[in-house]
Amino acid sequence: MQVARAKPLIFAVTLYPVFRWIWLAFNDGLTANPPEFLIRSSGIWALVALCLTLSVTPLRRLLGQPVLIRCRRMLGLFAFFYSTLHILGWAFWERDWSLASMWGDIVQRPFIAIGVIAFVPMTAMAFTSTSGWMRRMGHHWQTLHRSIYVIVALSVWHFWLVRSGKNDFFEPYVYGVVVAALLLARVGYVVRKRGWFRL
Amino acid sequence: MAKMKIPSIAASEITPERIWRSRRRWMQGVGAGAIAAGAGALLPARADNAASGLRGAPNPDYFVPEKLTSERDVATYNNFYEFGTGKNDPSDHGASMKTRPWTVTIEGEVERPRTFDIDELLKLAAIEERVYRLRCVEAWSMVIPWEGYPLSVLLKKVQPTSKARYIEFVTALQPENMPGASAGILDWPYVEALRMDEAMHPLTMLVMGVYGKPLPNQNGAPVRVVIPWKYGFKSGKSIVKIRLVDEMPLTSWNKAAPHEYGFYANVNPDVAHPRWSQATERRIGGNLFTPRAKTLMFNGYADQVASLYTGMDLQRYY
Numbered sequence: 001m002q003v004a005r006a007k008p009l010i011f012a013v014t015l016y017p018v019f020r021w022i023w024l025a026f027n028d029g030l031t032a033n034p035p036e037f038l039i040r041s042s043g044i045w046a047l048v049a050l051c052l053t054l055s056v057t058p059l060r061r062l063l064g065q066p067v068l069i070r071c072r073r074m075l076g077l078f079a080f081f082y083s084t085l086h087i088l089g090w091a092f093w094e095r096d097w098s099l100a101s102m103w104g105d106i107v108q109r110p111f112i113a114i115g116v117i118a119f120v121p122m123t124a125m126a127f128t129s130t131s132g133w134m135r136r137m138g139h140h141w142q143t144l145h146r147s148i149y150v151i152v153a154l155s156v157w158h159f160w161l162v163r164s165g166k167n168d169f170f171e172p173y174v175y176g177v178v179v180a181a182l183l184l185a186r187v188g189y190v191v192r193k194r195g196w197f198r199l
Numbered sequence: 200m201a202k203m204k205i206p207s208i209a210a211s212e213i214t215p216e217r218i219w220r221s222r223r224r225w226m227q228g229v230g231a232g233a234i235a236a237g238a239g240a241l242l243p244a245r246a247d248n249a250a251s252g253l254r255g256a257p258n259p260d261y262f263v264p265e266k267l268t269s270e271r272d273v274a275t276y277n278n279f280y281e282f283g284t285g286k287n288d289p290s291d292h293g294a295s296m297k298t299r300p301w302t303v304t305i306e307g308e309v310e311r312p313r314t315f316d317i318d319e320l321l322k323l324a325a326i327e328e329r330v331y332r333l334r335c336v337e338a339w340s341m342v343i344p345w346e347g348y349p350l351s352v353l354l355k356k357v358q359p360t361s362k363a364r365y366i367e368f369v370t371a372l373q374p375e376n377m378p379g380a381s382a383g384i385l386d387w388p389y390v391e392a393l394r395m396d397e398a399m400h401p402l403t404m405l406v407m408g409v410y411g412k413p414l415p416n417q418n419g420a421p422v423r424v425v426i427p428w429k430y431g432f433k434s435g436k437s438i439v440k441i442r443l444v445d446e447m448p449l450t451s452w453n454k455a456a457p458h459e460y461g462f463y464a465n466v467n468p469d470v471a472h473p474r475w476s477q478a479t480e481r482r483i484g485g486n487l488f489t490p491r492a493k494t495l496m497f498n499g500y501a502d503q504v505a506s507l508y509t510g511m512d513l514q515r516y517y
Binding site: 031032033034035036038093094096104105108109111161162165166167168 | 271272275276280284286287339382383384385455456459471473474475476481483484486487490491
């Protein structure tokens, strides 16, 4: 499988949201409230990238293509990229770069706190994503990078709380089901591998 | 985002619609006057009240000297959950709502309960144009020219009894024409309510048009109320029934999320929504670098309405 050749393609595809925003910006398509649109859109794409990152392992087991692992870091970094834009959008358009105002928002509002808490280990993961750090950290690397399970759960919870005011849980529910399936696939794999359960 | 295209005519050269409309109206008036003088016939007070237009005389006492939100943004960015929760859902799906025939029934604590046809409502009083601020509870705002008259004009026709302390607005529910009404987001039909003195306040408006035209469906055709010092959700759209009662009615949002949406819902920068601050707002129509604006107490109408709430703890009665 030509994963090395596919990588630039995957890179371009994952940049699609950015190209779409630019296109919409020049075609009057960012709705009447562009800041709100961009904050929401970047949040959704961060969640999509997280799900794609989490789907690499089940997919390579399912397809018997271990080499797919080579895409995982890039997808994970895209999740970090869109999360960063999401947070910067909030800091600029909602909080006007004021640290005091950001802090106030975090301590007053659980959904903001949850989003920020999810972003902390994500930053650490992005920082330690290089081969050098993998080597240096040894088995601690995997421990740290397993926090993606917590991050994705917090992200769905964050999205759920955002929508709770509108009583409109359809989208967070869909992401919740996808994430649950991706996590259950791992549990199923471990259970089968260790022979805890045989069909 | 600002458009990057360089317009061939400078924006400042283009006569705003308000101005050219008023010029046209003036010329029509002169023309009509000449005809009336010549023929000695009495013409209807407003010749432009045809199906295409609905523009009242601008009322200078109710005018906000700020840049109007574009007609397009007013028509394509709003909430009307019966058509879906997206801001563009009302304009995308609103067309299917049937707005004729349409009646508004007024009942409850009134001496003369009555059902008004929409055509009667349009002729009940002279339509005037008022430019109001609109502040959504979601912390965005607009400046909108509404066409209508004070709600008190209508209420006086039915003579509220002494027991009428609150007023409830029941809005249309047409499940077959409203894709969002099948979702259990709110307990349909949408119900809003005011205290009687709020309803009788001169600022409270019965609205049939916006931007000199009959209301588009998504903005609450054919008739709605506008209460400019309260968050937008208090201003019920597409009203079919008005009930005067003696006990505080349970309103849709208050019922769905009482800790987020109170009965009063007065615009108040000091009382935060549980999920966001109300201290500032984003004025629709700015670009990506336009800073947020400070939200004003009672949405800038404190001089007119603060006395309604004297002695009331506005932190508690939000």
